[in-house]
Amino acid sequence: MPDPSEMRLWVVVPAYDEERSIGATLRRLAEQTDTAFSLVVVDNASTDGTAQVVKEFAAGHPALDVRLVREPEKGTGAAADTGVRHAIGAGATHVARTDADCLPHRGWVAAVKRAFGDGLEMVSGPLLPRTDEFALKFWERRLLPAVIDVAALFGRFRPGNQDPLYLGPYVMMPGCNLAITADLYERSGGFPRTRIEDVHEDRALVNRVRYVTGAYGLRKDVTVYGSVRRLRAFGLVRTLGWYADHRYRPPVVDIR
Numbered sequence: 001m002p003d004p005s006e007m008r009l010w011v012v013v014p015a016y017d018e019e020r021s022i023g024a025t026l027r028r029l030a031e032q033t034d035t036a037f038s039l040v041v042v043d044n045a046s047t048d049g050t051a052q053v054v055k056e057f058a059a060g061h062p063a064l065d066v067r068l069v070r071e072p073e074k075g076t077g078a079a080a081d082t083g084v085r086h087a088i089g090a091g092a093t094h095v096a097r098t099d100a101d102c103l104p105h106r107g108w109v110a111a112v113k114r115a116f117g118d119g120l121e122m123v124s125g126p127l128l129p130r131t132d133e134f135a136l137k138f139w140e141r142r143l144l145p146a147v148i149d150v151a152a153l154f155g156r157f158r159p160g161n162q163d164p165l166y167l168g169p170y171v172m173m174p175g176c177n178l179a180i181t182a183d184l185y186e187r188s189g190g191f192p193r194t195r196i197e198d199v200h201e202d203r204a205l206v207n208r209v210r211y212v213t214g215a216y217g218l219r220k221d222v223t224v225y226g227s228v229r230r231l232r233a234f235g236l237v238r239t240l241g242w243y244a245d246h247r248y249r250p251p252v253v254d255i256r
Helices: 022-030 050-060 076-089 108-117 138-157 182-188 201-210 229-234 236-243
Strands: 009-015 037-043 065-070 094-097 122-124 127-129 178-181 216-218 224-226
Touching: 009 022, 009 076, 009 108, 022 037, 022 050, 037 050, 037 076, 050 065, 065 076, 076 094, 076 182, 076 201, 094 108, 094 182, 108 122, 108 178, 127 138, 138 236, 178 182, 178 201, 182 201, 201 216, 229 236
Parallel strands: 009 037, 009 094, 037 065, 122 216, 127 224
Antiparallel strands: 094 178, 122 178
């Protein structure tokens, strides 16, 4: 099993028009209890100042290895895949992904490394609501975890997640809180280079991995706080429809 001190961990952050949000994500990564990682932000053809925010952050944090790459092909899958493969090409042995509107717990990197050290090849954990964006009511704080629980339950029984060749059960692993070894990423084929309105690339990756290994799982200490802005924009029923194979799709998908 890998020694956490010998891991070459990279964190990948896909971003599209996140000028207002990505600064908080980058600051939270700089505040990790374990800063022995490199960071690559993938600008998915943003039309705002996302890239400039990243450049200014990198200049202000010289101790943190920050890279910025561009992926013009529309797709959270395409952007995430570009970032992971950039990291692997630069020597990463392990890669973690979060999104540009999320705040990883300050112990997230350390928890990811512990999970790898225990023998997991892919790991995820709780996705909880951010409380700094809006003044959330009590029921709203409970809503995002409830949506995720419903989506995870649906996923267990979804026909597309059933195959006798799978080596382990379906486990919901949100793309904004997912880490994988470089070796497994390449063996499984990685994220499909798709648009999010066509394919949920995180679920596709989980199922690709299930053909290759059963060494994946959830850890309670691998925690990320996610934005509730989509939940507020869509409402509960439409949000559930979005995650249930896009039974609801807005006229304009405002993420890549």
